[in-house]
Amino acid sequence: MLDTIDQSFSFSKSFVGGLALGCFLAWYAGRLAYNVFLHPLSKFPGPKLAAATRWYEGYFDLLVGQGGQYMYEVDRIHQKYGAIVRIGPNELHVKDVEYYDTLYALGVKRNKVPYMIDIFGTTLSIFGTEKHELHRSRRMVLNPFFSKRSVTRLESVIQEKVRLLCDTMSACKDRRQVIQLRDAFTASTVDITTEYSFAQCANTLAQPDFSPEWDQMVRGVTEIVPLARQFPGIIQITRALPISFVKVFNPLSAKYSEFERLIRGQVSEIFASYSSSEEEFSVIGTEKPAYARSIFHEVLNSKAPKHEKTVDHMTQEALSVVAAASETTSSTLATTIFHVLSNAQIRDRLKAELKEAMEGPRSLIEWRRLEQLPYLAMKEGLRITVPVCGRLPLVSPSPLQYKEWTIPAGAYIGMCPRDALHNPAIYPSPLTFNPSRWLTNDPAEKKVMDLAFLPFNKGSRMCIGAHLAYANIYHVLSAVFRRFDLELVDTIRERDVDMARDHFGMKPVKESKGIRVRVVGEADI
Numbered sequence: 001m002l003d004t005i006d007q008s009f010s011f012s013k014s015f016v017g018g019l020a021l022g023c024f025l026a027w028y029a030g031r032l033a034y035n036v037f038l039h040p041l042s043k044f045p046g047p048k049l050a051a052a053t054r055w056y057e058g059y060f061d062l063l064v065g066q067g068g069q070y071m072y073e074v075d076r077i078h079q080k081y082g083a084i085v086r087i088g089p090n091e092l093h094v095k096d097v098e099y100y101d102t103l104y105a106l107g108v109k110r111n112k113v114p115y116m117i118d119i120f121g122t123t124l125s126i127f128g129t130e131k132h133e134l135h136r137s138r139r140m141v142l143n144p145f146f147s148k149r150s151v152t153r154l155e156s157v158i159q160e161k162v163r164l165l166c167d168t169m170s171a172c173k174d175r176r177q178v179i180q181l182r183d184a185f186t187a188s189t190v191d192i193t194t195e196y197s198f199a200q201c202a203n204t205l206a207q208p209d210f211s212p213e214w215d216q217m218v219r220g221v222t223e224i225v226p227l228a229r230q231f232p233g234i235i236q237i238t239r240a241l242p243i244s245f246v247k248v249f250n251p252l253s254a255k256y257s258e259f260e261r262l263i264r265g266q267v268s269e270i271f272a273s274y275s276s277s278e279e280e281f282s283v284i285g286t287e288k289p290a291y292a293r294s295i296f297h298e299v300l301n302s303k304a305p306k307h308e309k310t311v312d313h314m315t316q317e318a319l320s321v322v323a324a325a326s327e328t329t330s331s332t333l334a335t336t337i338f339h340v341l342s343n344a345q346i347r348d349r350l351k352a353e354l355k356e357a358m359e360g361p362r363s364l365i366e367w368r369r370l371e372q373l374p375y376l377a378m379k380e381g382l383r384i385t386v387p388v389c390g391r392l393p394l395v396s397p398s399p400l401q402y403k404e405w406t407i408p409a410g411a412y413i414g415m416c417p418r419d420a421l422h423n424p425a426i427y428p429s430p431l432t433f434n435p436s437r438w439l440t441n442d443p444a445e446k447k448v449m450d451l452a453f454l455p456f457n458k459g460s461r462m463c464i465g466a467h468l469a470y471a472n473i474y475h476v477l478s479a480v481f482r483r484f485d486l487e488l489v490d491t492i493r494e495r496d497v498d499m500a501r502d503h504f505g506m507k508p509v510k511e512s513k514g515i516r517v518r519v520v521g522e523a524d525i
């Protein structure tokens with residue numbers, strides 16, 4: 001009797017399970033068919049599989065080769081189908097530099113696409129803000145802090161760290177120590193960014209090996225990006241787990257959680273030095289000197305509503321600033337140095353220019369004067385590196401036009417800085433490092449190159465730290481090449497330098513040993 005009840009129970013259980021699975025599969029098949037045949041984007045050209053499901057992207061980004069490969073598939077799709085293509089159920093991609101002015105136009109309403117807002121686990125930061133209006137009001141609070149004027153005013157902070165960087169490099173020469181350039185420049189960028197933004201330096205340059213764990217930490221954050229694009233929220237889940245547990249399966253992301261706690265502590269301290277009334281916060285005690293200001297003070301002193309002035313909000317803003325600044329700047333610096341050292345003519349010409357402009361090997365000159373040096377390979381370094389190589393999709397709440405195509409409101413539309421910066425029609429032989437291309441006497445050619453020079457993107461979501469990045473890169477390149485003779489150590493372009501994976505930031509192949517140099521000489525005049 002009991003056996004019969006058991007059997008009929010397990011039969012009905014498997015019947016219900018089978019029915020549920022059947023319903024799910026029917027619903028899923030219906031959804032795929034809707035995406036391909038009935039979706040408002042169904043008329044746009046592109047592979048049917050990409051139109052049906054985001055798993056098409058997931059396959060290339062997570063399973064093909066070392067991952068992060070969808071950007072190359074998108075290249076192939078463009079080659080086959082044209083300048084505007086459908087690369088996801090609700091996503092288009094445009095490969096036409098002229099369209100930047102429409103998609104990323106300043107002052108027009110654009111939201112960020114939902115799957116991008118959480119890739120660094122900072123949905124309260126400006127980077128992670130989806131809605132246009134909220135993004136605009138948050139950004140207006142921080143814009144003045146990162147303006148060219150503010151960066152110039154605090155240039156001494158950058159110069160001090162660059163001096164320290166050079167002194168640590170000099171000590172490496174005495175020990176004949178090989179320098180991992182990405183470690184060194186992540187350290188200097190983290191120190192510059194934390195001192196500049198939080199008025200409290202992380203002091204990573206103080207370590208003789210440039211605190212490699214910082215570079216590992218930042219790489220840990222971006223390593224997870226392809227997964228986070230497919231599974232938004234995964235970073236939040238990781239954060240909620242105990243650090244000791246996360247350490248077991250992802251030590252790099254555990255480091256990030258530790259850093260988050262550090263920042264949270266600092267933010268809490270700053271909060272404690274403020275008194276909060278019903279309406280607003282105000283500084284207790286005397287006014288802080290300009291140097292000791294931070295983005296936290298900026299937010300607390302702003303007219304932003306009180307619910308924007310929380311420890312959570314500011315911790316996330318700080319995390320996203322450090323994450324956004326570090327890998328981008330360090331990969332640009334390391335890649336530029338690799339290319340300069342790989343070509344003796346370029347290296348000698350650059351060193352001669354710097355010797356003439358800078359009095360002594362240890363003297364630093366102002367950023368505004370560095371900008372006037374024609375050969376300092378700034379632009380070419382950013383162009384060839386493409387530090388942010390991932391597509392930057394946005395959503396327009398009203399329809400957009402691309403040539404004969406009307407793009408419906410609500411569709412995701414992306415463009416990719418790589419398509420501009422490595423465009424052979426604008427920069428001939430785009431994978432050749434050639435600073436002289438920027439010295440052209442043809443104003444029309446120069447104008448076209450300048451318009452396509454978009455490593456920081458443009459419009460309302462453009463990089464807020466572009467001026468800080470420029471000042472940092474100018475100072476590091478000029479100081480390093482003026483003072484040191486460097487030689488590359490076992491660095492192979494295909495393995496260690498070139499972009500091979502899209503993790504939002506560019507990454508070389510996983511086997512990369514990094515870009516490594518030895519200091520073989522130090523100028524004394």
Ligand code: HEM
Binds near residue numbers: 139321328
């Ligand atoms: C070579 C260096 C850098 C490059 C190439 C770069 C590039 C970019 C790009 C392309 C974006 C747009 C991302 C998007 O549309 O989603 C961006 C955003 C951002 N960057 Fe940078 N960046 C660099 C350095 C920095 C630095 C030094 C900082 C910090 C001080 C910084 C902070 C940010 C922030 C906070 C955002 C989000 C802005 C927003 O959504 O309004 N970046 N960056």
